Amino acid sequence: xxxxxxxxxxxxxxxxxxxxxxxxxGFTLSTNYMNWVRQAPGKGLEWVSIIYxxxxxxxxxxxxxxxxxxxxxxxxxxxxxxxxxxxxxxxVYYCARRGYSGYDFDYWGQGTLVTVSS
Amino acid sequence: QTVVTQEPSxxxxxxxTVTLTCGLSSGSVSTTFYPSWYQQTPGRAPRALIYxxxxxxxxxxxRFSGSILGNKAALTITGAQADDESDYHxxxxxxxxxxxxxxxxxxxxL
Numbered sequence: 001x002x003x004x005x006x007x008x009x010x011x012x013x014x015x016x017x018x019x020x021x022x023x024x025x026g027f028t029l030s031t032n033y034m035n036w037v038r039q040a041p042g043k044g045l046e047w048v049s050i051i052y053x054x055x056x057x058x059x060x061x062x063x064x065x066x067x068x069x070x071x072x073x074x075x076x077x078x079x080x081x082x083x084x085x086x087x088x089x090x091x092v093y094y095c096a097r098r099g100y101s102g103y104d105f106d107y108w109g110q111g112t113l114v115t116v117s118s
Numbered sequence: 119q120t121v122v123t124q125e126p127s128x129x130x131x132x133x134x135t136v137t138l139t140c141g142l143s144s145g146s147v148s149t150t151f152y153p154s155w156y157q158q159t160p161g162r163a164p165r166a167l168i169y170x171x172x173x174x175x176x177x178x179x180x181r182f183s184g185s186i187l188g189n190k191a192a193l194t195i196t197g198a199q200a201d202d203e204s205d206y207h208x209x210x211x212x213x214x215x216x217x218x219x220x221x222x223x224x225x226x227x228l
Binding site: 108 | 152154163165175207211214215221
């Protein structure tokens, strides 16, 4: 059974850093495209970042240069390093696996809340 | 900056049919955007419904269907049930490894 479990969220001051983790089970992370998607309180979903099976990455303009996606194949875990955090980064962050078409998201974690506030 | 548009809210009667749409602020949605749809209830993670315009995800009942209607992607629910009351999100692939979600539609069944 595919499972994704995020952790690492919390309260951080503006300008601070945080690293989110997404532990995967039931499949091999390194052979899949993995994404981070976030949802600000009361708002819609926002795609944040992707890491491909060849380890290439891409980011939404809103986080480019501040966030870094990576994975540890030995731990089957996905990460999101978030630096220079802003209040507008406050959101629930979900990890999501690429779906069958390669352009959708079939499995999602339960999310972890990041709050950026002084 | 391309904006993906969805109706903010919609209502449907139990047993009724509703079509939610997913458009672009500029231009038309086609299959080359690989539209997909997700259902989300408050406090829960999104659940995949439709991918690649019209293919149902595993376990999704056939009263959910996806299509292109005119210049938009569409999600149609036929025979709406009370537990279909949720937020529905669409996402489009913009190319160059970029995805953009719409703002979501809050569906009320009453």
